[in-house]
Amino acid sequence: MVVLLTIAGAVITLAGIRAVSSIFGPVVLALVLVIAVAPVRGWLAARGAPVWVLVAVPLLIVLTVLLGMVTVLAVSVAQLASIIPTYSDRFTALTDQAREFAARFGVGTEQVNQALAAFDPSQVFQLVQTLFGGLLSIGSSLFLIAVLLLAMCLDAGAFGRIVSSGSDRRPALVNALAEFGRRTRRYLVVSTVFGMLTATLDVGALILLDVPLPLLWGVLALITIYIPNIGFIIGLVPPALLGLLDGGVRTMVLVIIAYSAINVVTQSFILPKFLGDAVGLSTTVTLLSLIVWTFVLGPLGAILAIPLSLLTRALLIDSDPSATWAAALISLEEPEDARGPEKAAGKTAEGGDDAEPGPR
Template identity: 70%
Template sequence: MRDRSAPRALIVLLTTACAVIALFGLREVASIAGPVVLALVLVIAVSPVRGWLDRRGSPTWVQVAVPFLIVVMVLLGMVAVLTVSVTQLAAILPTYATQFQELLAEAQRFAISHGISNEQLNKAIQSYDPARVLGIVQTLLSSLLSVLSSLFLMAVLLLAMSLDAPATAKILAASRTHRPALATALTTFASRTRRYLVVSTVFGLICSALDVGALALLGVPLPLLWGVLALITTYIPNIGFVLGLLPPALLALLDSGPRQMILVIVAYSVINVVFQSFILPKYLGDAVGLSTTMTLLSLIVWTFVLGPLGALLAIPLSLLTRALLIDSDPSAGWAATLISGGSASPPAPSPDPSDTAGTR
């Protein structure tokens, strides 16, 4: 019998084309899709609280109100700290214009003494605006604030998802009979996402506290702001540490010179490398289920699609995509092996109501 199946190359091209269309479609509605995914991830993070209240026989309104208030209070606290700190930063940055010009002059003299022509340096210096360079930090922090600017929309979504959590848990529990692979994939997604968030948050808080202490000892201005920034960048894979380091290092350079900047870099490197390279992987284990290459690609793709919020949610978004497209299909074990670089079989957690409640 003649094989009527489509050529594999055609299938790959059509799949790639559909993925590109879907990603560009998401990019067009990023202002809506981003808060929706963030609300979903936050509800997953606090779903064990709802499960604990449910097991203790608490009323439904308590199971909805307590997790909702926990998330809202955390978000409001971060917005308050960032807003006050960014306001202080905007006030002190213009005072460093003179120091910036002095650093440029010193760098110019150093370069000339090592054989670089003065004409080349003048062209390079003229291509940069000092105010624009000093505004890099403000731009970065403004992007972080824009992530939290749609707080009202996220609050409404959080409330809606919290209200639906009990019913969603029952629906997913019932779906195990008819679609066991999909139910297991969604439960695994919730479990992995929650473990990733909890472990990253705990170690992020420890690293941030140590960073704040080191910056305070070194006399770097606004150490609390840089501590919050270090905590936020904990959720950005691969390059988060560098993004959290650049602003305080630059401010240390302007405030006290190259020696202070080097001390900040050394302190951040020691603290973050020890935790993120040696301790954090031990506790995360296989929770993420993504290879290093796939993690980096996830960061690039989701940042392109959703902007700064995509960078923060790169891992949860990739886990959700894996659950819906790969783990829910028993025949796609080869793809799971490819993206995880290890075992194709995802861990099958027990059907805990708190897990299923997190998957909206």
């Protein structure tokens, strides 16, 4: 009964959020952005800055980033829409070459035609335009986001004091909210730094390979770093396909090799070492959260999947002292009370043989 009621409540809640996604999405985005620039506010407050500076500086930082991102996306999407029709003849030539190549190995023309009919490059670019179009809708909600940011920046100081005052009555909830802010901020900052590094290297590789619209694909690489599990594939397919249409198979292969080398090194070997246990979600939970929040909020939900999942965890699990088993279940980290004394000691000792690494 508990499981059924929980599922029913989740379905009703998500359906309600989806119905007001045009409002809920900007609200969550504004909240995440305010959390991201909270250290700037703290740094200014520690130096005795007046209240209007504490509000204006973080607000200007966020609005500058949003306006710059929307401008780059708008220009790039317009260029992409104008360049796609010019490759129709090139695609026809590639299909003819594919038929000739398949005929050498005894593959029938009908089978090749069916395979080519299922593969349409315009559909791939249409998906990219849909993703960017969903993000460009932020531009239409920019006024709402700016108002929300201003309100949240004005209320940030008082909100923090009120939440801290409840530590005596609801210590678990206060700690859960503080942990949510810390994890979200660390996730955003580290992901942004490595996303900019990855995007810069990707743009440089695309320029060397003479692939059209390298800035657009660099922005796509930066955005997709916030999309867990499948972000790398989303960022790779469009430039690789455009490299095939513009420079042939050799260019496509070189794009795939360059992207794989850059992203595997940065996202698989370096990024997890800096993120550590900031996310605290297992791979399965991360993938499910990506599917759910994308379904509920669209493209913006794919980018906010991790922060939204962290907020859900803070409110429903971390705020309940008796739900340590649920926290361990979604992070696949054995709870402290389930470990033996030797493992618990090994967990706290640095470099101990029994130390168990946290989730990446």
